[in-house]
Amino acid sequence: MPIPTNVFDQINNLASTLGTNDFYEQRLDNDSAGRPLYVGFSAIPNENVDNTTWFIRKLSYDNNGFINRVQIPDAGAGFTYSWTNRATYFS
Template sequence: MININDLTITSLQFQANLYSMRMDYDTSGNITYIGFAKPGSTEDKPVWAIKKLEYDDNGNLIAVKWAEGNNNFDKIWNNRTTYSYS
């Protein structure tokens, strides 16, 4: 059986070696948004690929979605809550 939490952490560790990362948390301490950009990128420029993590009522990770449905590096981190995710 594949543990999605382990898979997500492994993916994050790999991506952290290639990109700068930003994270945002909910009131329960769960990561809700993860952004990736080239090192040195600022949060107000359209150079980010952003993921949204969704959890069930028990705090289990149930979905990982991309801003505007793609992993293009053309999003603005500061606008992460305004994008649609799929």
């Protein structure tokens, strides 16, 4: 199955994988080209970005601008990360 290039398709696929569509908070951090680089989710409404209750994915792009990789943090998946520190979780 090809990876969708639309970030909202990615979010919906992630929600389906996790077994829920009930994410209260979603955050995006764009790269210099305006493409989403980090996608974060928190199951707590109005959650503080400093709290370690976020699930974060990092998107990578090929030379044509299509998503070619969706990473989880080096320490694994879970709602255990701070959105503020998102860049530090990936190698």
